[in-house]
Amino acid sequence: MPLWFKNCIFVFECVLLWNLKSWEKKMEISHSIQDNIIVIQLAGRFDANGVAPVKRIFRELLDKDFLYYVFNFSGVDFVDSSGLGCLISCIHTLKPRKGNIKVAEMQNKVKSVFELIQLHKVFESYDKVQTAIDSYK
Numbered sequence: 414m415p416l417w418f419k420n421c422i423f424v425f426e427c428v429l430l431w432n433l434k435s436w437e438k439k440m441e442i443s444h445s446i447q448d449n450i451i452v453i454q455l456a457g458r459f460d461a462n463g464v465a466p467v468k469r470i471f472r473e474l475l476d477k478d479f480l481y482y483v484f485n486f487s488g489v490d491f492v493d494s495s496g497l498g499c500l501i502s503c504i505h506t507l508k509p510r511k512g513n514i515k516v517a518e519m520q521n522k523v524k525s526v527f528e529l530i531q532l533h534k535v536f537e538s539y540d541k542v543q544t545a546i547d548s549y550k
Contacts, residue, residue, distance in 0.1 A: 439457065439462060439463070440455060440456065440457040440458055440459055440460075440462065440463030440466070440467075440489075441454075441455070441456040441457055441488070442454070442455055442456075442463070442466050442467060442470060444470060444474070446479075447546055448546060448549075448550070449479070449481065450479075450481045450482070450483060450546050450549055451474050451479050451481065451482045451483070452482075452483045452485055452542055452546070453467070453470065453471075453482060453483070453484050453485065454485045454487075454488065455467070455484060455485065455486060455488060455489050456487075456488025456489065457488065457489065457490070457491075458489070458490065458491040458492075458493075459486075459489050459491065459492040459493070459495075459496030459499075459523075460491065460492070460493045460495050460496055461493070461495040463495075463496060463499075464495050464496065464498070464499040467496075467499050467503075468499060468502070468503070471503050471506075475506065475507075480507060480510055480511065480512030480513070481512060481513055481549050482503075482507075482512070482513070482514045482515070483514075483515050483516070483517055483539075483542055483545040483546055484500070484514060484515070484516045484517070485517050485518055485542050486516055486517065486518055486519040486520065486523055487517075487518035487519075487520070487542075489519070489520065489523050490520060490522065490523075491522070491523075492523050492526055497526070497527075497530070497532065500514065500516075500532075500536065501532075501535070504535065504536070513537075513549075514536060515536060515537045515538070515539060515545040515548065515549075516536045516537070516538050516539070516545070517538070517539040517540070517541060517542045517544070517545040518539075518540065518541065518542060519538060524538070
């Protein structure tokens with residue numbers, strides 16, 4: 414086998430491995446409470462792998478009667494239909510209880526997805542988390 418062909422295979426394997434590792438990234442999720450409003454900080458890819466932990470945290474907080482949320486998207490570099498479906502599911506759960514979800518600090522790629530499928534009409538969006546929190550007052 415020629416050396417150039419071996420080099421091509423090596424490069425292909427490296428690229429494939431890198432892509433697999435980037436798909437395996439788990440979303441990081443944390444939350445804090447400010448003025449009885451939950452701020453959920455997301456980082457990474459908000460895809461099918463991130464839905465279950467977000468829903469788990471959301472249910473735990475909802476069981477404690479928290480009704481107002483701000484999702485901080487500053488660390489989210491990718492969102493797919495699973496992530497968006499999760500948000501829609503959460504807001505449908507909150508609406509009968511008079512709760513709400515607002516989103517803040519979305520990167521341009523994520524903001525474009527929200528606008529493309531008209532979710533900016535469902536979720537109030539803010540440039541800063543603090544502004545979103547203040548809007549509840």
